[in-house]
Amino acid sequence: MHGPPPARVPASLLPNRAGIALSLAMAAALAALLLAMSRVPICACGHVALWTGDVNGPENSQQISDWYSFSHVIHGLLFYFFAHLLWRKWKLFGGRPALWALPIAVAFEGFWELLENSPLIIDRYRSVTVNYGYSGDSVLNSVSDLACMALGFLIASRLPAWASVVLALAFELLTLWTIHDNLTLNVVMLLWPLQAIRDWQGMV
Structure with missing residues (x-):
């Protein structure tokens, strides 16, 4: 008698070489577009740092990483x-290997970086949040944000779903406690600004 059929191996959600090359090309295109938008390549302070922890300082959103890197x-x-x-689950393209899942994620993240550095969103941040002096990200910071997103995508591919949820909640609570801000509050304040939250964030 034949045994039970072997379990079907889930299709990979990680890119092949072509997908990686496309992701890198889009990251380079993002940098070029931001430069064309007159974004500063690096911090106006003139030096590059791996980390800046002063959320209200002039180097926030200008260096390689900061508290908002966790959101990315x-x-x-x-x-x-969503790729999963x-x-x-929904068998997009017949459930074939999702080699383009990361490039699509890079495209969405890149679009947000362009939008975030547009006058529309910069003015929105200034008018409804405590970031009165926000002037957008440096190109270095935007590309680093893109890399943080890709890192999160890779981490999620290695972790069980529950561990990814725990990690996301841990990051949200960490930044909520430390800087009175996180991804959730960022979305809330951009779409439905609340004065009570703005006052609380101003206490940092």
Whole structure:
């Protein structure tokens, strides 16, 4: 008698070489577009730092990483979740290997970086949040945010779903406690600004 059929191996959600090359090309295109938008390549302070922790300082959103980098890692966790739904649950393209899932995530993240550095969103941040002096990200910071998203996507591919949820919640609570801000509050304040939250954030 034949035994039970072997379990079907889930299609990979990680890119092949072509997908990686496309992701890198889009990251380079993002940098070029931001430069064309007259964004500063690096911090106006003239030096490059791996980390800046002063959320109200002039180097926030200008260096390689800051407290908001955690939000971009969460973006990657979320993008992986949506890729899982599209390819593994809803069988997008017949459930074939989702080699383009990361490039699509990079495209969405890149679009947000362009939008975030547009006068529309910069003015919105200034008018409804405590970031009165916000002037947008440096190109270095935007590309680093893109890399943080890709890191989150890769982490999610290695972790069980519950661990990704725990990690996202841990990052949200960490930044909520430390800087009175996180991805959730960022969305709330951009779409439905609340004065009570604005006052609380001003206490940092």
